[in-house]
Amino acid sequence: MYKISGNKSESIDPVSFAELGYQESDIEELLRRNIEMISEDEKSMLIVGQQVRNVHYGRSDLTAIDNNGDIVLIEIKRDRRDIEGRKESFEFQAIRYAASYATIVTPDELVTKIYAPYIEKYREEFENAALTSFELGRRKLNEFLEDSGAGKRFNNKQRIILVASDFDEQTLSAVAWLNSNNVDMSCYKLIPYKINEDVYLTIEKVLPLDNYDDYYVTFLEKASTKTASSKSVSRRLLPKIDTMLKWGVVNEGDIIKAKDYQDEGSLLGNGNVLVKGQEISLQKWLKELYGWSSVQTYVFAIHKESGKALSEIRQEYMEKLEQENNI
Known part of the structure; x- marks a missing residue:
């Protein structure tokens, strides 16, 4: 990011969420309220869950349903250091959580297990106070699926979105390989900048791309730090x-x-x-x-x-x- 003053430019370097004092929960709440930051104009999403506990006591950060009727798992880490410091890889943690969502068969089951408790937690954000959380969740979910043209499709597959300010090469390599083998997993960078007392974010979709070669880490070569060319990225972006x-x-x-x-x-x-x-x-x-x-x-x-x-x-x-x- 550059600050332009007349004919001069000054580089503004990114900071880490840790330096800003942000916790993972802060980023989670930001995305819960502004999920369009990582969902693009070509997708509809409805947030249906937060910190959902599965049978093995894992907690997924955010859960959504998209316009294809698929459940979307959104996992968040603050910075690259948080990813590299984990015993379990970032992408594998998300895969385990997504596997538990694959067992949800009907919209009513999603409402009962996930959406109704979410509505109960944030009841002040919802209208129709006369309805129970289950009744309201069922109505909103069914309306969303019907309006999106996904009324006859529900949870045929699961999508995963990983969010961090930066990713290590091992994670990018694994996600690129998973995508090339038909696992729908995306990586988004939320890169913070601090200018005076204000915090700004730039959002970059890192994966998936048309060509994953730059992200594969081989046994014989050093981890690649190249990013895909702008041409490769632009082919994926529809005109606005x-x-x-x-x-x-x-x-x-x-x-x-x-x-x-x-x-x-x-x-x-x-x-x-x-x-x-x-x-x-x-x-x-x-x-x-x-x-x-x-x-x-x-x-x-x-x-x-x-x-x-x-x-x-x-x-x-x-x-x-x-x-x-x-x-």
């Missing part, structure tokens, strides 16, 4: 609303509706929307409307004039570009 505005497939002033809602906002030139006189990001607006932890922004944001989701408009334009490039 700012790019769609540059393309001209949507325009400033267009009306954006929330899917299945009457609520709407006016698209601004910076990609945010103006709703009831307030400027707000698409993700935050939709998140508040649906009451989910994160929302598939481009699926649930509907371009009023065309009646198409932003994801449809984006896909059609990308296919058009591909056809033109192949001519």
Whole structure:
């Protein structure tokens, strides 16, 4: 990170969560309230559990359900030192917890074992006080699955997300190998910076990538500290609303509706929307409307004039570009 002052730039180095006095529980609470930081605009997630104890007395940090109906396990460590100091590897700990979630067969079982206790713990964050925690959990979970198109799919597989400010090479090597063998595991860096008294975070998705070769640690070579090229990363990233505005497939002033809602906002030139006189990001607006932890922004944001989701408009334009490039 650089601070720009006139024609001069000053490098700002990251700090560790330990130096800031942050505990793992602090990062856990930050993500519980702002899971969109690691869920991307292309995924919806509903947080359903925190510090869930399994039969072997392990505790998983955060538990969610995603728009595919799969249970997502989110495991957090502060810094690289915390990862390297563990007797049990970070990724294997997460795999053990994920294996216990594979035994959950029905949405009602998820509500009974995990979601209802979570709602009970944070009851003040939920409406419908007349409902029991189980009734409310069942309603919210079923609505989420149905609206996400996952009503007939539930927990066919489990996903794992590992979060830390930095990862050691052994963990990255193991996660890269697991991904290449169809285990859905992601690594996100939350990198803290301190500027005066304020703390800033940059978020970097490290894995999965298209090509894992840079992360494999061999027996004969020193551990690789290379990062994947920006080209490799960019192929995985779908264009955002700012790019769609540059393309001209949507325009400033267009009306954006929330899917299945009457609520709407006016698209601004910076990609945010103006709703009831307030400027707000698409993700935050939709998140508040649906009451989910994160929302598939481009699926649930509907371009009023065309009646198409932003994801449809984006896909059609990308296919058009591909056809033109192949001519």
